[in-house]
Amino acid sequence: MSNNLITHVRKAADSVAVIDISGELNGYGEETLMEAYAVASNGRSQTIILNFSNLEYMNSSGIGLLVTLLIRVQRQKQRLLAYGLSAHYQQIFELTRLNEAIAIFDSEQAALTAVTTPA
């Protein structure tokens, strides 16, 4: 139907989980995204990294979804990172100031380095 979101969760490092996102991130992907988040958190991951490399389309409802996810992540005292965003969606992250709450990296390696290096 209208949910064309596909997620895949994998462990990238100690207490770091990556959610690979592909397809469309819109209002209809809520269940899929929250399930993926639950799987990712199950291993008591402190850090969740969203991989947007295969994102085809994201709309304002999808942004709303990310805000909802962010609220949960913050309640769990986890960190949310992202990489693989196209220039267009990076700009949207900046406009909505989502980039201030979700740190954006160029690659998975850069995100992992930032996580494992003490601030």
Next chain:
Amino acid sequence: MTTLRGFWRSKTKAAPAAETPRILNTTETAVIPPTALIPIDLDIAPNDPLLAYIRQNPAVFDAAQLKLDSPAVAAMRQAGVRLPLVSQGELIGLINLGQRLSDQEYSSDDYRLMNDLATQAAPALRIAQLVQQQKLEAVERERIAQELRVARLIQQTLLPQELPALAGWGVSSYYQPARAVVGDFYDFLYFPDGKVGFIVADVTDKGVPAALVMATTRTLLRAAAERLEAPGAVLARTNDVLVQEIPPKMFVTCFYAVLDPATGHLRYANAGHDVPYHHTGQGVVELRATGMPLGLMPGMAYDEKETTLAPGDYVLLYSDGLVEAHNPARGMFGFPRLQSLLSTHADGATLHHFLLAELAAFTGPAWEQEDDVTLVTMQREGAVNSEQLTVNSHPVEFEIPSAPGNERLAMARVAEVVGDLLPASRLEKLKTAVAEATMNAMEHGNLYDPDKPARLKVFVEEAPTSTGSVRVTITDQGGGKPLQPAATPDLEAKLAGEQSPRGWGLFLIQAMVDEMHVHQDDQHHTIELVMHLADDHA
């Protein structure tokens, strides 16, 4: 009985058809075998006294007895023609009789018989001649008609099937061949950098030969324009090749211009063609550039000139069929009349209609078109107010059924229409804005009712003060209630639970486009999105 063995046409070219005599070589087959018949080739001069004699004595006569100082009669005697002539006041043919078998003179009964025969045979022979003539004429008519068909076919293959679709420009063409046969042609060339070539040409002949020269010239022009940028060089190159190919005494007049639609810049050169007119805000200007017609002599150089079309300006290319049309008093339409007419008419879109009406008024209803009439006009759109903006641009309209996810259809359609007009990054922004507005229309306006589609219009238009814009309007059917104001969503407030996580739509739209306008009435909301074509709002 007698046997008719053959016809010999008179070589008397000057004689009218009715006086062209034919000779029937007859004989009595019982005695002389057919192989013994001698064809008689008889020349009768138009002033031969025999013709006058026959007019006065429309009856059979005996060449041997006739006392007339006539070379034709002398020739008949020499050939042994005894009894020439089938006549009906006109010399239509001759019956050639030999001697009687008895070697006696022909009797008066014989002459009566001959006269009766001549009276019967003359009209029959005349009819046979006419039938023969008509058959030949029918063959000739069919040949000409076939030639016209071939010429028209060549012409149809060569003339452009479509007009250039240029954002911010109106291009129109009119073509009316005289006698169904071509001499004129026009062409549009498209270059990778977005420039467009305009060609109007006239071949000095009609029919298949002109069509073939036209085809050759068109190919040569295209080939030259592919390798050479300067219009003058293109004409010079075409001329040098064409001069080797073209039949003697034929030549081609040709105007060639290259337009940069982005700036209105026009470079042009002219090979002896009628001088085009440039309608500007300050008056009508001739686009003069000197050069010899193509195909006359090799090594010609062509002047190259340039001008710029300001918004609202147009350039008219045309052929001599318009300016050289005559009225019943043999007055000519002429250049001054055309120029003054143009100065009164600013709208390129209606120009051809206007000029053809003026031409019809000038020539009168009985006018038979003397030459091909070709008109090609390019006008840079120049909207003065928003009302005119809408008139000048031709929106692409479509409907999107209200169903979840269908905003992506709207994005794809808009992207298809806008194409390269916007740089990729700005097109992405417009697509996002279109998706958000369409989603709003389908969800909040139409409540995902499949019977209430979202309606979209895409305008590509030119404004006088800037280089133009793309406008997209998205209309729902949920008017009456106010649209949500574009309140700035606050991420911190959302994270703190003070605002809904949602509500990014209008904010996003506003951030994506250069201008956003909202219109509403009792039935509809319309969101209007504007992206300027010049990248000054990136």
